[in-house]
Amino acid sequence: MxxxxxxxxxxxxxxxxxxxxxxxxxxxxxxxxxxxxxxxxxxxxxxxxxxxxxxxxxxxxxxxxxxxxxxxxxxxxxxxxxxxxxxxxxxxxxxxxxxxxxxxxxxxxxxxxxxxxxxxxxxxxxxxxxxxxxxxxxxxxxATVAQSGTTMLPITTGGMTYPRTYPLAFNAVTVSGQVDCANLGSFETRPVLVIDGPVSQPAVLAQMPDGSVRPMTYSQDLSLGDQLVIDVDAKSVMLNGNVSRRRFLAVPLGWPVIPPEALVSFRFVAATYTATAALTVRWRSAWI
Structure with a gap:
């Protein structure tokens, strides 16, 4: 037996x-x-x-x-x-x-x-x-283990610089206003970004491995208790789980993906500072 x-x-x-x-x-x-x-x-x-x-x-x-x-x-x-x-x-x-x-x-x-x-x-x-x-x-x-990182809005905006090369050993290193996301796999992966209000006209700036920046800008305000989910793979934007807000999100340089064996930094900014606003990035390393 x-x-x-x-x-x-x-x-x-x-x-x-x-x-x-x-x-x-x-x-x-x-x-x-x-x-x-x-x-x-x-x-x-x-x-x-x-x-x-x-x-x-x-x-x-x-x-x-x-x-x-x-x-x-x-x-x-x-x-x-x-x-x-x-x-x-x-x-x-x-x-x-x-x-x-x-x-x-x-x-x-x-x-x-x-x-x-x-x-x-x-x-x-x-x-x-x-x-x-x-x-x-x-x-x-x-990967069977999902990764995530959460950040609040930076207390001080402007004049902040970030290094353009990062070690791949990082899992989800979060600094004020920024989440660093490493893909340890051999194929690009697509994150899910969650913004919790209250926050006025939030934006996420994705700094790519080559130093270029791909912005995602939401033109509306989020109230206390509102949650905006941006799914890069589905190219969808959902408010509170059931209302599409895709038309209010601008992605002029394309949807940001995390390339293989690379790291992308997602920086959280807004029109005005709100202490309780938060950005969470979820992703998994991917192979083909």
Whole structure:
């Protein structure tokens, strides 16, 4: 019999609450034999052949979605436990987003949903094989640990200078009016910025690794208790969780992302100083 909570040799991944490559709390062993799609998603590009010449013209190139196939064998202590394991697997392979964690040297995760019929075949009354296909709409593989930093408005504005080169060892170093965000991965990542009022016409200035600055300026005021959430990936601006305020945010130089193996400093400013106004930046390192 298998010991609950122990790991098995070979591949290890979590499909929601199910420990593939381990033994769950009910004594069911989930052997993971196949993990496809964790290497790289497909490339999405348009190519036009050159007329009367060698080669082709390539358009913009993007990464597609990430299909992930998880397959293996389930061994249960009794037939009832095997039937229960099947139901739990079908529930974990949800139509809504489920966290898939793969335990590499640096564990990484993706949000994925069911994209094909799960396969389940009984081999004996206590053993079966399984295969589920999940698709991550976002092709990035993210760090399992989210990072965040919070700052208030700077007490003194103007005449402040910041270094343009930072050590990557920093996680989330916060100084007055500034949050430094390091991406330790191999692909750009997109932060979520949360501004808590009261604050008048807040702005966030993103200082990029090359020293350039990308401003995000909100033209309205936030009252006490208001919260503005700026999602750089979704390119959305939501007030208090349910009202779009995208039209009031100016991003004249483009949405700021955190490049791979680099650090971006987000500086919080406003039309007037308010002691309780706050900026929180949340992000995860990303790999492709």
């Amino acid at each position: 298998y010991v609950p909570g122990t790991g098995l040799d070979g591949l290890r991944a979590d499909l929601g609450p199910i420990p593939l490559g381990g033994v769950d709390e009910l004594g069911v062993a989930w052997v993971l034999q196949t993990l496809d799609g964790w290497d790289s998603p497909e490339i999405r590009a348009q190519v036009q052949q050159r007329e009367g010449d060698h080669g082709a013209w390539s358009g913009a190139r993007y990464l597609g979605e990430r299909p992930i196939t998880l397959a293996g064998t389930v061994v249960a202590p009794d037939p009832a436990a095997l039937d229960d394991a099947r139901e739990r697997l079908l529930s974990a392979a949800s139509l809504s987003d489920t966290t898939v964690v793969v335990y590499e040297q640096t564990p990484k995760q993706a949000l994925a949903h069911r994209s094909a019929k799960p396969l389940w075949k009984y081999e004996t009354d206590v053993a079966a094989t399984y295969s589920v296909m999940m698709t991550a709409d976002d092709p990035r593989r993210y």
